[in-house]
Amino acid sequence: MNISRRRILVLLPAAAVAWKYVLAGTPEESPNYKMSDHWWSMLIDIPKCIGCGNCVRACQTENDVPDGNFRTWVERYHISDWQMTNPLGGMTNPMSDPQVISPDGGKEGFPVATDESGKYFFVPKLCNHCADSPCTQVCPVGATFVSPDGVVLVDQTYCLGCAYCVQACPYGCRYIHPVKKVADKCTLCYHRITKGLTTACCEACPTGARQLADLKNPKDPIHEFLKTHSVQVLKPQMATGAKVFYNDLDGSVR
Amino acid sequence: MNVFKDAGHLFRFAGLFVLAFLVFLVVRHFVVPKSFGQYGHYRGNAIGEIAAHPVKFAGHETCEACHADVAETKNKGKHAHVNCEACHGAQNKHASADDPSTVKPVLPDTTVLCARCHTASAAKPKGFPQVVPADHSNGLPCDTCHKPHSPAMDAGGAK
Numbered sequence: 001m002n003i004s005r006r007r008i009l010v011l012l013p014a015a016a017v018a019w020k021y022v023l024a025g026t027p028e029e030s031p032n033y034k035m036s037d038h039w040w041s042m043l044i045d046i047p048k049c050i051g052c053g054n055c056v057r058a059c060q061t062e063n064d065v066p067d068g069n070f071r072t073w074v075e076r077y078h079i080s081d082w083q084m085t086n087p088l089g090g091m092t093n094p095m096s097d098p099q100v101i102s103p104d105g106g107k108e109g110f111p112v113a114t115d116e117s118g119k120y121f122f123v124p125k126l127c128n129h130c131a132d133s134p135c136t137q138v139c140p141v142g143a144t145f146v147s148p149d150g151v152v153l154v155d156q157t158y159c160l161g162c163a164y165c166v167q168a169c170p171y172g173c174r175y176i177h178p179v180k181k182v183a184d185k186c187t188l189c190y191h192r193i194t195k196g197l198t199t200a201c202c203e204a205c206p207t208g209a210r211q212l213a214d215l216k217n218p219k220d221p222i223h224e225f226l227k228t229h230s231v232q233v234l235k236p237q238m239a240t241g242a243k244v245f246y247n248d249l250d251g252s253v254r
Numbered sequence: 255m256n257v258f259k260d261a262g263h264l265f266r267f268a269g270l271f272v273l274a275f276l277v278f279l280v281v282r283h284f285v286v287p288k289s290f291g292q293y294g295h296y297r298g299n300a301i302g303e304i305a306a307h308p309v310k311f312a313g314h315e316t317c318e319a320c321h322a323d324v325a326e327t328k329n330k331g332k333h334a335h336v337n338c339e340a341c342h343g344a345q346n347k348h349a350s351a352d353d354p355s356t357v358k359p360v361l362p363d364t365t366v367l368c369a370r371c372h373t374a375s376a377a378k379p380k381g382f383p384q385v386v387p388a389d390h391s392n393g394l395p396c397d398t399c400h401k402p403h404s405p406a407m408d409a410g411g412a413k
Contacts, residue, residue: 035301050378052371054340061344062310076377109370113377120377145296155300158287191307200311200344206336206371207382 033194038149039216040129040188041243042199043225046250048209049122051076056107058204062189069175071186072126072201074106079252082119098252123246123253124210126201127152127173127186128234131241135165135174144183150215150243151190156182170238188212215243312349314338320354324403331404332383341367341402364396 051074059065059072078099103110106122113120129152136144136152143159146152154165159182166174166183177184189199197203198212213222225231225247232249233242246253292298317338318325328334339345341362348357365387374384385391391398399407 047379050371050382051375054370058311058339058344063307078377109373110375110377112373112375116376122377142290142295142297145294145300147301148293153300153304155297155303157303158297158300187304187307190301190304192309192311192313194305195309197309197311197313203311203313203337204340206333206340208335 033196035148037216038193038214039243040150040193041213041215041222041245042126042129042188042202043211043213043222043231043245043247044124045209045211045247046121046123047248048207049074049124050207050209051106051110051122052206053106053109054204054206055124055201055210056105058200059186060107062192062200063187065184066178069178069184070105071173071184072105072124073102074110075100075102075123075125076106076110076113076120077123077250077253078113078115078118078120079250080115080118096252098250119250121250123249124201125171125173125234126244127169127188128171128240128242128244129186129188131243132239134168134170134238134240138164138168140164147190151188151193152185153187153190154183154185156180156184159183170235170240171242213245309346310344311339312344312346316349317345328403332406333403364400364402365393368396368400368402 053074055072056070056074059070060067063071065071078101079096080099081096101110110122129146129150131146131150133146133152136146139145140162141158141160143155144153144165145155156177161176161181161183163176163183166176174183174185176182189197189201192199193212199210202210202212211222214220215222222245226245229247231245231247233245234249234253235242287297287299289298289300290296293301314325314337321338324338328336342359343362345359348354348359351357369387372384372387374386378384387393396402
């Protein structure tokens with residue numbers, strides 16, 4: 001058998017975990033991944049996002065997302081009256097009207113902004129993997145669900161393509177796959193996080209603006225971050241239990 | 255008095271009802287997937303099927319297992335926090351090949367690649383290093399002067 005050094009590095013930790021169960025006489029229970037040990041979420045650090053679109057391209061590559069549909073996308077906000085409404089530079093005027101653009105989901109970046117006035121920021125968006133998800137509640141056949149580790153998934157062999165969930169999602173994170181004709185959405189790279197990898201978008205983000213977080217892991221840096229930063233979720237008034245946390249989110253973001 | 259007198263039609267109907275219920279149970283047994291309801295009102299096996307999707311981005315730990323020298327250079331420079339595949343693209347085909355040298359990754363064109371992040375725009379965070387490519391290098395590829403793995407000129411990055 002020919003095993004490369006890389007393969008060994010991948011296999012050794014898995015073997016170490018499995019060995020415990022082999023010794024206990026229950027090798028069939030040896031897990032490389034235990035759903036009950038995780039509760040996945042994502043942290044998005046708005047001031048770090050530069051709008052390069054790396055995450056959108058990475059997601060498309062990793063998950064074979066069809067052109068024109070997005071599992072993640074980036075929006076650019078421009079609040080032109082930001083300085084005027086608030087000379088002290090505190091909060092945004094709640095009545096201000098932000099200009100939002102997202103050309104092709106921000107996949108190829110954004111046009112150069114020349115207007116220096118006001119406030120600009122980028123908001124990467126993706127499925128919020130809500131704990132009390134409206135999209136899973138409306139599915140008539142049980143094809144979409146919150147997995148035991150907190151990821152909202154679609155069973156595409158079971159989905160009818162009725163698009164009820166597409167309408168139910170308050171964040172616009174679902175679409176009907178143009179070829180498969182079933183609901184499709186961000187899986188939080190479930191095939192990666194169950195193997196110990198981070199998501200494709202986090203892997204490709206050059207500034208660390210996106211970070212995968214495991215709320216059940218007491219050593220995850222997200223706990224410290226949530227305590228020390230002003231972190232919000234999108235549309236908190238809808239009580240969806242959204243698990244994508246935005247740092248320094250402007251009040252104008254919907 | 256016999257209460258069951260003239261009740262035959264009720265028994266026939268009850269029998270029909272029981273039969274229909276049995277047919278329902280049999281059909282249900284074959285129609286509902288085995289793992290449905292394992293964790294909730296959905297097919298439990300779907301979780302495993304979704305997790306079986308092929309990986310395209312190998313992850314920087316995998317890259318660094320072989321390219322430790324590049325990782326060392328990169329970790330000393332400004333791009334320490336930028337993962338390999340942020341610039342080089344998805345490389346699991348290269349990483350998982352029996353002989354990785356047979357699947358050669360395409361070297362990114364720095365004229366396009368660097369500009370994606372470093373083109374000056376009023377929309378970008380002020381502290382982020384940005385240039386107007388046309389003024390900065392007059393169309394020359396960035397790697398004429400900067401080494402992408404350690405781009406600062408004063409850190410020995412320039413050729």
